[in-house]
Amino acid sequence: xxxxxxxxxxxxxxxxxxxxxxxxxxxxxxxxxxxxxxxxxxxxxxxxxxxxxxxxxxxxxxxxxxxxxxxxxxxxxxxxxxxxxxxxxxxxxxxxxxxxxxxxxxxxxxxxxxxxxxxxxxxxxxxxxxxxxxxxxxxxxxxxxxxxxxxxxxxxxxxxxxxxxxxxxxxxxxxxxxxxxxxxxxxxxxxxxxxxxxxxxxxxxxxxxxxxxxx
Numbered sequence: 001x002x003x004x005x006x007x008x009x010x011x012x013x014x015x016x017x018x019x020x021x022x023x024x025x026x027x028x029x030x031x032x033x034x035x036x037x038x039x040x041x042x043x044x045x046x047x048x049x050x051x052x053x054x055x056x057x058x059x060x061x062x063x064x065x066x067x068x069x070x071x072x073x074x075x076x077x078x079x080x081x082x083x084x085x086x087x088x089x090x091x092x093x094x095x096x097x098x099x100x101x102x103x104x105x106x107x108x109x110x111x112x113x114x115x116x117x118x119x120x121x122x123x124x125x126x127x128x129x130x131x132x133x134x135x136x137x138x139x140x141x142x143x144x145x146x147x148x149x150x151x152x153x154x155x156x157x158x159x160x161x162x163x164x165x166x167x168x169x170x171x172x173x174x175x176x177x178x179x180x181x182x183x184x185x186x187x188x189x190x191x192x193x194x195x196x197x198x199x200x201x202x203x204x205x206x207x208x209x210x211x212x213x214x215x
Contacts, residue, residue: 023141027157029118030164030187037188046074046181052176056135063112070112070195080199085213087199095208096199122146123155130161133168137161151175 034040041064048057061074068083080087081101089096117126122144131140143155153172158168163186169181201207 001177020124020126023125025143026127026139026164027125030159030166031119033164034166035079039064039188039190039192041065041185041187041190041192042183043185045184047182049178049181050176051178060127064192065112066192066194066197069194072112078199080197082194084196085198089199089204089207093208094204094206095210096201096204097210097212098199099212115165119143131158133158136167138167 001211004114005201009022015044027185041059041062042063046059046061049055059075061072063073064071070079072079077090078091080089084100084103087096093178123145125144126142138158138160141159143157145152145154152171153174154172155186156168156170156172157166158170159165160167164175165186168182169182170178172178201209
């Protein structure tokens with residue numbers, strides 16, 4: 001019974017989320033606004049909560065997005081992606097791994113540049129209403145993956161009502177581990193050169209290069 005009740009709740013939520021015009025209206029509006037930006041820069045806090053072990057970890061970083069390109073910097077690690085090639089640089093090891101992610105990896109967890117292009121394709125959605133977070137009025141929207149083999153049961157979005165900008169995105173894991181990204185210091189339309197999204201080996205002496213392309 002303890003497994004049946006959560007399953008029934010999950011199924012009923014997904015059925016209700018199939019056609020939610022309130023959620024779609026907000027998501028479409030935010031997506032259209034976001035796509036108009038030439039670039040997006042923001043700082044973020046990543047909060048990981050392991051409910052099984054009762055552990056909570058927080059780390060900080062920054063992100064730059066321009067079209068299908070992005071650069072994500074966290075403590076000791078920076079990921080560069082120019083739309084085709086990805087460089088993952090680990091500062092403590094002075095090591096960079098080069099890959100070419102395939103289209104099958106094009107979801108928001110692996111590609112932050114798709115933050116507002118995947119919701120129509122990969123999810124059903126449901127508007128949960130308005131709430132306040134840190135004194136800010138936000139819309140709360142739940143996304144349910146169409147692919148039930150995903151490692152998460154749903155994604156929660158919190159969108160600032162006044163600015164219509166994404167404030168928090170949370171992944172509710174089936175394994176009891178939740179990931180939440182809190183965005184702040186949001187800066188749109190700042191000029192960003194394309195070479196920002198490419199790892200320059202000449203600027204890192206004696207860097208170890210692990211090229212996984214074609215393997």
